[in-house]
Amino acid sequence: MLKIFKIVAILEGISYLALFSNMLFIKPTNFDLYHTLLYPIGMSHGVLFISYIGLAVLLKNAQNWDWKTFGIILAASLIPFGTFYVEKKYLASA
Numbered sequence: 005m006l007k008i009f010k011i012v013a014i015l016e017g018i019s020y021l022a023l024f025s026n027m028l029f030i031k032p033t034n035f036d037l038y039h040t041l042l043y044p045i046g047m048s049h050g051v052l053f054i055s056y057i058g059l060a061v062l063l064k065n066a067q068n069w070d071w072k073t074f075g076i077i078l079a080a081s082l083i084p085f086g087t088f089y090v091e092k093k094y095l096a097s098a
Contacts, residue, residue, distance in 0.1 A: 005059070005062070006063065006066075006095065008059065009056075009059040009060070009063055010091055012055050012056050012059055013056060013087040013088075013090055013091045013095065014087065014088070016049070016052040016053055016055070016056045016087050017084075017085065017086070017087035017088050017091075019045065019048050019049035019052050019053075020053075020084060020087070021084060021085075022045050022049070023046060023049050024084060026041050026042060026045055053081060056087065060074070060077050069094075073094065076090070077090050077094060
């Protein structure tokens with residue numbers, strides 16, 4: 005299950021950056037393309053975000069994460085590039 009969490013963490017980070025890229029770079033230049041991409045990128049990011057949080061909750065006891073580590077892992081989902089940091093620092097040994 006940890007391997008699945010690593011994959012979801014990376015995909016969630018990529019979808020978060022894609023959502024920001026759509027918002028920051030495409031919206032000012034091509035409003036129609038922005039609306040075309042908004043739903044699929046937003047929906048995939050939402051599903052990956054919920055999967056990331058759910059898997060983190062399930063893995064907390066299995067991986068013996070203390071509350072500080074668990075809080076960092078959860079907070080990383082809210083910060084751009086945060087899930088990449090978690091994957092590198094906390095999940096690299098798996």
